[in-house]
Amino acid sequence: MNLSDSKKKLALAGVLCGLVAAGLAYFGNPANMAFCIACFIRDTAGALGMHQAEAVMYARPEIIGLVLGAFLISAITKEYRSTAGSAPMVRFLLGMIIMIGSLVFLGCPLRMVIRMSAGDLNAWVALIGFILGVATGVLALKKGFSLGRAYVTNTVSGAVLPIITVGILILLTATNLLKASASGPGSMHAPVIASLIGGLLFGALAQKSRMCFAGGVRDVILMKNFDLLTVVGSLFIVMLIYNMATGGFTLGFDTPGVIAHSEHLWNILGMYAVGFAAVLAGGCPLRQLILAGQGSSDSAVTVLGMFVGAALCHNLGLASSGTSMNPETKELVAGAVTTNGKIALVICIIACFVIAFTSKRKAA
């Protein structure tokens, strides 16, 4: 089925992805997290022992499903194409930047939209930064930014990341080698089979519809084309309806339990870095997983960068904390961005500018 030859079908893809996210929230994922690429990569990095933050360790089957869903659907429809060779280390760095920006804000663009649908005004503030970041990336594209072309390579190369995810799935289901949180967000999850099926469906739909949060905004700014934004918009509407129907919609800034903070400048700058780096890397965190699944080793390297970025965020104290309620005093404890996180984020934004305005296209 072609999901991208009309806006109605693109909207349908977004609705189906929204239903998957809502379903996973219903079955046990943190409600306002439902389906967050940055959070889930961070949790998986914890499960593999790459960081020691005990509250966020769990090999999320959704990440495995996304990569495998994209891999399988692209193989079945003969769209799998093993490619590589477009500035891999710059992409690794961009992956790290995307993750650091995400964990200063506390969520990837997908979770930003899900938080927006739950009434979290911090996410609406961050949207300003995300749009500005994408716009800066578009400016760089107009000035001739390029990481160079990718080349078709050995078929196996593109399959390495999907194979690794199968290995993680086996470790998760057949051994007790992986770490898992006993409390905190990492302990909240849907059953493995539900998460895996949800990830596979989401991955296949995202591959067919080319869903991309950065790409959606980029296309509007660059060409006034709303196709990709249609997918995102319909996902937002489904999650809005779900949140309203289940009492999960709370309009406000200080929302304990949402895993968010109200440091507006840093919410804006966090998502600014994510939007900027995502345009330079050619896609948001979700899109990187999908491209990696359909054979791009360059995107797989970006995903590895996100894993290392997630580990650094917790090992070096870069990740922000969310606003919470003290269970004993019932007082609101404001979430905060760490000093280390602020310094790292400024470095990340400077790095984005250096990459954006020094990597230029060469004529054939």
Place this chain on the structure above:
Amino acid sequence: MRKKELKLVVAFHTTADAMAMEKACKEKSVPGRLIPVPRSVSAGCGLAWCAALEERGQIVELMQNAGIEEEALHECMI
């Protein structure tokens, strides 16, 4: 709703090539526009140049002169 027509679609290896194409076409007053690469020709999410079929010769010549390498030329309903 705009009626779909058969158009020439030039796909590129990089987004920067597509941007360079737009610039070169504007400078030489060659008609056409940037579009998201049609899903029917690629699973990627880059940009493509869309023009009337009769512009094919002029576009190929312009790309050669400007040092822009196409990934492929397609004819698609746009």
